[in-house]
Amino acid sequence: xxxxxxxxxxxxxxxxxxxxxxxxxxxxHLDSCETCQNMVxxxxxxxxxxxxxxxxxxxxxxxxxxxxHSIFDQPSxxxxxxxxxxxxxxxxxxxxxxxxxxxxxxxxxxxxxxxxPLNTNLDSSKLADRSxxxxxxxxxxxxxxxxxxxxxxxxxxxxxxVVQDDCLADKISTPTPPASSADNTAEExxxxxxxxxxxxxxxxxxxxxxxxxxxxxTLPEGSELIDQDLNExxxxxxxxxxxxxxxxxxxxxxxxxSYNAITYVYSNTVNNDALEITVALAYNAxxxxxxxxxxxGEGTDQKYVRSGDALLNxxxxxxxxxxxxxxxxxxxxxxxxxxxxLANSIKFQEALPDELID
Amino acid sequence: xxxxxxxxxxxxSDELLASKSLDGDLAAFEELVNRFKNRVFALVYxxxxxxQEAEDVTQDVFLTVYEKLYQYDNSKKFAPWIFRIATNASIxxxxxxxxxxxxxxxxxxxxxxxxxxxxxxxxxxxxxERKELEKEISAAIxxxxxxxxxxxxxxxxxxxxxxxxxDILDINRENVEVRIHRARKxxxxxxxxxKEERGMKxxxxxN
Numbered sequence: 001x002x003x004x005x006x007x008x009x010x011x012x013x014x015x016x017x018x019x020x021x022x023x024x025x026x027x028x029h030l031d032s033c034e035t036c037q038n039m040v041x042x043x044x045x046x047x048x049x050x051x052x053x054x055x056x057x058x059x060x061x062x063x064x065x066x067x068x069h070s071i072f073d074q075p076s077x078x079x080x081x082x083x084x085x086x087x088x089x090x091x092x093x094x095x096x097x098x099x100x101x102x103x104x105x106x107x108x109x110x111x112x113x114x115x116x117p118l119n120t121n122l123d124s125s126k127l128a129d130r131s132x133x134x135x136x137x138x139x140x141x142x143x144x145x146x147x148x149x150x151x152x153x154x155x156x157x158x159x160x161x162v163v164q165d166d167c168l169a170d171k172i173s174t175p176t177p178p179a180s181s182a183d184n185t186a187e188e189x190x191x192x193x194x195x196x197x198x199x200x201x202x203x204x205x206x207x208x209x210x211x212x213x214x215x216x217x218t219l220p221e222g223s224e225l226i227d228q229d230l231n232e233x234x235x236x237x238x239x240x241x242x243x244x245x246x247x248x249x250x251x252x253x254x255x256x257x258s259y260n261a262i263t264y265v266y267s268n269t270v271n272n273d274a275l276e277i278t279v280a281l282a283y284n285a286x287x288x289x290x291x292x293x294x295x296x297g298e299g300t301d302q303k304y305v306r307s308g309d310a311l312l313n314x315x316x317x318x319x320x321x322x323x324x325x326x327x328x329x330x331x332x333x334x335x336x337x338x339x340x341x342l343a344n345s346i347k348f349q350e351a352l353p354d355e356l357i358d
Numbered sequence: 359x360x361x362x363x364x365x366x367x368x369x370x371s372d373e374l375l376a377s378k379s380l381d382g383d384l385a386a387f388e389e390l391v392n393r394f395k396n397r398v399f400a401l402v403y404x405x406x407x408x409x410q411e412a413e414d415v416t417q418d419v420f421l422t423v424y425e426k427l428y429q430y431d432n433s434k435k436f437a438p439w440i441f442r443i444a445t446n447a448s449i450x451x452x453x454x455x456x457x458x459x460x461x462x463x464x465x466x467x468x469x470x471x472x473x474x475x476x477x478x479x480x481x482x483x484x485x486x487e488r489k490e491l492e493k494e495i496s497a498a499i500x501x502x503x504x505x506x507x508x509x510x511x512x513x514x515x516x517x518x519x520x521x522x523x524x525d526i527l528d529i530n531r532e533n534v535e536v537r538i539h540r541a542r543k544x545x546x547x548x549x550x551x552x553k554e555e556r557g558m559k560x561x562x563x564x565n
Contacts, residue, residue, distance in 0.1 A: 011539055011543075042549075043542075043546070045487070045491050046491065046495060046545070047514065048488075049488070049491060049492050049495050050495065050510055050514035050515070051514040051515065053400055053515060055492065055496060056399070056400045057409045059395055059399050059413060059416070063395055063416075063417070064391045064392055064395065066417060067391050067395075067420045067421065068384065068387075068388055068391070070417065071384070071387075071421065071424055
């Protein structure tokens with residue numbers, strides 16, 4: 001038995017996992033080798049130290065209450081489907097939208113020729129009819145007049161002041177009808193304008209009524225979560241929720257990553273992989289035109305984000321809706337071709353995500 | 359009765375608390391947090407290596423546990439399930455940061471220190487040696503690959519059996535022993551390297 005062999009058996013020897021024969025052979029060597037004696041002594045001490053928790057700092061005293069508060073702050077029920085949990089998630093959703101994304105909502109509404117009232121019972125098949133796809137983008141932009149963006153930019157990012165501005169508030173309550181809706185030939189546009197024509201006279205009231213119903217659905221009793229300054233009917237218009245995703249994807253949370261972007265975090269219930277879909281409003285008119293010119297006809301582009309054990313790929317695409325370009329970014333640890341397929345198949349509907357509709 | 363982490367052991371099983379939590383019983387969940395926080399934190403801290411970061415990750419672990427409770431299989435033990443979440447959360451937290459975290463030993467956080475081994479305190483030579491080795495190990499452990507850190511913590515800190523460790527790390531039971539052996543070897547190598555480097559520095563400064 002030499003020192004090298006001892007080294008091979010070191011941990012097994014210390015953990016007393018060796019046969020008596022091997023053990024006595026090692027003992028023999030140890031008697032005459034001080035280096036190996038030290039190795040053994042060190043390994044034994046090591047095991048003790050590794051088992052020792054004395055160097056672990058203490059958790060904050062209020063750790064438990066912090067956790068419990070976070071759970072209250074981010075209500076989501078472990079059961080997932082109970083009605084209380086759904087309400088909580090909806091109001092959470094409302095908060096996210098109503099918070100920092102408010103400016104984007106208002107801007108969008110100012111650009112709108114008119115509301116498209118939602119179906120009263122949020123019937124998903126009808127919502128799917130209104131899904132917005134990238135293909136219809138260029139025509140819509142050409143036809144919809146862009147309002148004075150400079151005025152808006154001054155107040156951009158400060159939702160309260162935008163709304164409280166009387167002039168702007170007028171625009172919100174009486175949206176400008178589309179300038180040339182009669183001239184449209186594009187099929188998509190016709191559908192849009194017919195809907196607008198049908199509802200031109202009554203859509204404001206019906207939308208509001210709609211939203212009354214919506215709020216009784218979404219907000220728990222006595223809740224004061226509603227941002228009073230916000231025109232409530234605008235919420236649905238920003239909610240370009242991803243739809244047409246494979247059924248194994250479950251919406252986990254909605255985060256607004258910046259003041260004009262929302263990230264939908266999905267988990268794959270089969271393999272637990274995460275999928276992030278970020279919808280960002282390209283709010284600047286020039287950028288919008290540019291990116292549309294550059295992108296029209298072009299499908300998606302992808303790039304490689306991170307290397308390592310978990311490959312995170314991204315696929316980008318953009319859609320146009322009511323004269324605005326939205327950048328869509330998909331991020332997931334899945335092969336690029338699969339992700340691209342997913343990016344191409346994804347549709348957006350102006351509604352709450354499927355998962356939030358009971 | 360207290361377990362090794364100073365946590366109270368009561369008659370209600372973890373599994374029962376988990377299903378109560380799933381039914382919306384927040385007090386039951388709070389109890390689970392109290393029962394597991396120190397063990398989860400120890401595991402996370404060993405992998406992540408920084409106090410504040412570890413505490414944040416630990417908090418995320420409990421939020422994840424709460425959100426994913428419906429996925430927990432009540433017929434299995436709760437502890438391996440939460441340790442699995444904690445291990446994965448810690449490793450992905452490390453990967454997010456994409457940089458090696460070095461333990462800061464000068465941090466004077468209050469610790470769990472207990473006078474649990476009298477011989478090290480009565481024999482000054484042994485105590486000194488052990489203190490030195492403690493420092494060596496603490497420095498070396500963060501240089502290990504994170505899966506080695508995880509397996510060492512699960513075995514030596516949390517005292518889990520091989521089957522539980524296998525479940526947590528998603529490896530074969532037979533491979534647990536192999537991985538522990540490799541982890542210990544790697545740790546050893548790093549400790550010796552550290553000593554060598556210091557020895558060379560000493561020689562240099564002597565010259």
